[in-house]
Amino acid sequence: MGLAIVTATDDEASAWYVRSITKAAAAVGIAGRVEELGVTATESDIRSMLVKLGDDPGVHGIILQTPLPDGVRSERVSVAIAPEKDVDGANPESFGRLATGLRAFAPATAQAVVELLDHHGIDLHGKHAVVVGRSTVVGKPLAHLLLDRHSTVTIAHSRTHGLAEVTSRGDVVVAAVGRARLITADHVGPVAVVVDVGTNPTPGGGLVGDVDPGVTGKAAALSPVPGGVGPVTTALLLRHTVDVAERAGAAVGS
């Protein structure tokens, strides 16, 4: 059973993340394969590699790692990921299928948010969920997953007027905008369950989320960064890969 990760970057955080996925994969019997195309890779190079992996029966899951080289648009290359192996829901076709209720893998980070809320018994039905961030990898697909759970969903972003007022109304607040400590205690109400999805590097080589730690003193609960959705995301990528292999009839562990 194989999981292929395509990279086209020399970003250190990305390299760390790729190692952590391949290590986790190995622990459950999935062979991780990293295709490093380098920072000079073109859209054509990346698409060719994705098509090749789609045709390879030994590859059950395909992940296109970001960041991509300058000028390469993620959506334009992700269309080359075979939809049935698109374990991180990156192909726009997967997005459309997900949003319209057909079978598809959701982007793992977006799904991780919902799985985390489920695990902690957070009721979403009829509740107001506020998602801060409108990326195609987290904010937008997460809105659809929350709608499927019958939440009322608000999508806020960098252009939102009166952000603190908007987020304060959320029973659930998910921060996925990529701005360090944007969401403070002033942004959340006392019943809010807050999930941090942001990952912002600090000058000292550390990592902080989009949510200020001061939120813990006010909100009902906080899933922090580091921790929280990160490990769940990795687990979902592996679960999706196993799903593909099982559909393909491959023996687990082979």
Add this chain to the structure above:
Amino acid sequence: MGLAIVTATDDEASAWYVRSITKAAAAVGIAGRVEELGVTATESDIRSMLVKLGDDPGVHGIILQTPLPDGVRSERVSVAIAPEKDVDGANPESFGRLATGLRAFAPATAQAVVELLDHHGIDLHGKHAVVVGRSTVVGKPLAHLLLDRHSTVTIAHSRTHGLAEVTSRGDVVVAAVGRARLITADHVGPVAVVVDVGTNPTPGGGLVGDVDPGVTGKAAALSPVPGGVGPVTTALLLRHTVDVAERAGAAVGS
């Protein structure tokens, strides 16, 4: 230049709508072609017809009319609409491309709402738009179009708790849930611009929207049903068809 409409219903309102589109098409030199498959059509029948029309160089636009026969799911047959001829944005692939910023036709009704607001000079940037309804033909794609315009977007629906409170916060409120006169004066604030997209048949053979006429006395503006987005939707379907024909190099009017 040709526009094909596939039907599988004996619904009177649908037949009226199909006639109105073919008539409008004829007026601008587009040959309307209606393929009536009847209420006994299966998913396979409908998909076969859609594929056939996709292969037909004389057909530039394909519309799959609803309602569909019992047991036929729109999303499962719409995948057979050739994406490049999908002038009503019904194929899930078109949805995914739209949501991720790639070129695709939006569902015409959703796009009509934004065009109507644009025509009247309604500023959407940073404003709070509340969409009531989460259908794949209107509510969900409209949310993406409004996000593209930098609105903060809330999607409410039948399971939303405290609907009047949620909608009252909207600078723009769009009703697309299919419940006659659900949105009353109590649901909207004094600055709200309200767009009615609902079409609900009355026992007397008439048509009412999702918005109660009493809203006119409170909101800043109302686009009513009948009228409003309906004619704009038809115009967009024709514009999309012309776009396809021009891309294909067909002479307009031929």
